[in-house]
Amino acid sequence: MSSAQGTVRRLIVYSLLFALVTIAAIGVAGLLERLLGVGTELVFGSTVDLARSLAFALIGGPLAAVLWWSVWRRLHDGAERASLGWGLYLTAMYTVALIVATSMLVGTAASLVDDAWRPGTFAAFVVWALVWVWHRWMWRHPVKHPVRLQTVPAVAGSVFGLVVGAGGAVNALGALFGAAIRGISQTTIAGSPWWQLPVDGLIWAVAGAAIWWWHWHREGAKRLDTGLASVTLVVVGVMAAGLLMLGGLGTSLWVGLRIAFDAGASSDEILRPLGAAIASALVGATVWTYHRRIAAGRSDGTRRASMLVMSGAGLVGAATGIGIIVNSVLAALVDPFASSDTRSLLLGGISALVVGGPVWWFSWRPTERAEPAEIAYPGRRIYLVAVFGLSAIVALITLLVVGFQLFAFGLASTSGASLIDQIRAPLGLLVATVLVFGYHFAVWRRDRSVIAAAGPAPEQRVGRVILVAGGETTEVEQAIRATGASVTLWRRADVAAGTETEHAAEPEPPIEVETAARPDPRAIVAALDGVAAKRVLVIAGPGDRVEVIRLAD
Structure with missing residues (x-):
């Protein structure tokens, strides 16, 4: 009962603290805007805005301070620091403050480029930047930092910075390439100079790159090997960047094919998406190459997952291309004198197939026989089930649409369009799915037969190792990852590692400590041999002692 009461209490307290800090920040930002905007013309409703800012700042601010002080004092208790609520609150407020401060900073910079001063935007940046600094201090506090979700802010910050930086780079380069390809006069929008869009995109790119670098290198997101870090590396760094790269390549190829074979369209219409496509391909390829190289050096599961997501990305492109080609061919059968729209559709399908097909082929390698270890990999089975399961759902929906169109055509007394013209789009999607x-159902059945013929599945090995050790542990971590397990390192505090500490501590009476010795990788791997568990705790030291503890799921 006490545990349940503590959970409910933390949920209420941290939710209320989040709301009060947000209210106080809005109020202080409104007052600061008034101070920075002295001398400007007051607008209608400013009295109401001032009253709201005063109420938020002078009522919400003290309440937030009192509640925070009460929470902060409780964090001397280890149970409070280890609670999920403390980690969730810091992660949520840290991320929100980072996003708002970044947006306001970029807005301020963009307004200065436009030769305009927006005190409200700058005031919001200052206040939310202070909120972010405050919560980073709590996150990195040597004693009261959260025990659970401790690495999530670094991962969230790196992902946010990467997305913002990549998006800004695409916009900046796309506008530059568009101006170079189509001419400056054709890229001017609503009287703005041609360089306005590239500069705005550059501001976002610089801000995003700085945030990504800070969290990736300074906060250590690059060194994390947790489940969340691995998932974001594969999903954002590999799959999302790969889709951006493939989309840019496919669009660039489509523009090139239209220039060569679609003489009916104007050149300005054809070249319009080329600048953004080239920028997407370049930025996506850069981000994908960097993260793909990092994923290749991680655990075997991370490496295989990165290959599977690229296989899925290529499969989506190839299947889309097949469906579009079938659609355009049927359209040409209805109208032998194919119009420009039909040719453009056909060329788009060819582009998607040409770009997505090779990516799927080299990632999946359908002509090579899969090794038993590859067949037994759970990610492969999940991938196959997900692909043919989603394909079956899409095929069922498109089959219903085709059937509906057939019955509607047969029951209608008059129809202005031919039957093929009505069903060609869903029919193309049906053929592709x-x-x-x-194919994937057949591969899944074949893998099942191979697993059945091999006999009972081998005993489950270790999925994640939490290593508690001192001294140099690089070789130990590499040896554990070679077994297929991921590693999370916890440094021992009862050994003298001879390295500088992150936070200065008050002088204490001299005590005898053990000199940090380098753990023996062979001894630790031998201790893990035969252990079957999702997570294990490995304690290395003192001396040659190695203890392996299975953890509950």
């Missing part, structure tokens, strides 16, 4: 379903 049936092909995808059939």
Whole structure:
């Protein structure tokens, strides 16, 4: 009962603290805007805005301070620091403050480029930047830092910075390439100079790159090997960047094919998406190459997952291309004198197939026989089930649409369009999804037969190792990862590692400490041999002592 009461209490307290800090920040930002905007013309409703800012700042601020002080004093208790609520609150407020401060900073910089001063935007940046600094101090506090979700702010910050930086780089380069390809006069929008869009994109790119670098290198997100860090590395760094790269390549190829074979369209219409496509391909390829190289050096599961997500990205492109080609061919059968729209559709399908097909082929390698270890990899089975399961759902929906169009055409007394013209789009999608379903279902059945013929599945090995050790542990971590397990390192505090500490501590009476010795990788791997668990705790030291403890799921 006491545990449940503590959970409910933390949920209420931290939710209330989040709301009060947000209210106080809005109020202080409004007052600071008034101070910075002295001398400007007051607008209608400013009295109401002032009253709201005063109420938020003078009522919400003290309440937030009192509640925070009460929470901060409780964090001397280890149970409070280890609670999920403390970690969730810091992660949420840290991320929100970072996003708002970044947006306001970029807005201020963009307004200065436009030769305009917006005190409200700058005031919001100052206040939310202070909120971010405050919560980073609590996150990195040597004693009261959260025990759970301790690495999530670094991962969230790096992902946010990467997305913002990549998006800004695409916008900046796309505007530059568009101006170079189509001409400056054709890229001017609403009287703004041609360089306005590139500069705005550059501001976002610089801000995002700085945030990403800070969290990736300074906060240590690059060194994290937790489940969340691995998932974000694969999903954002590899898959999302790969999709951006493939989309840019496919669009660039489509523009090139239209220039060569679609003479009916104007050149300005054809070249319009080329600048953004080239920028997407370049930025996506840069981000994908960097993260793909990091994923290749991680655990075997992370490496295989990065290959599977690229296989899925290529499969989506190839299947989309097949569906569009079938659609355009049927359209040409209805109208032998194909219009420019039909040719553009056909060329788009060819581009998607040409770009996505090779990516899927080299990532999946359908002509090579999969090794038993690859077949037994759970991620492969999940991938196959997900692909043919989603394909079956899409095929069922498109089949219903085709059937509906057939019955509607047969029951209608008059129809202005031919039957093929009405069903060509869902029919093309149906053909593509049936092909995808059939192939991947056959592969799944073949893998099941191979696993059944091999006999009972081997005993589950270790999934994650939490290593508690001192001294140099690089070789130990590499040896554990070679077994297929991921590693999370916890440094021992009862050994003298001879390295500088992050926070200065008050002088204490001299005590005898053990000199940090380098753990023996062979001894630790031998201790893990035969252990089957999702997570284990490995304690290395003192001396040659190695203890392996299975952890509950």
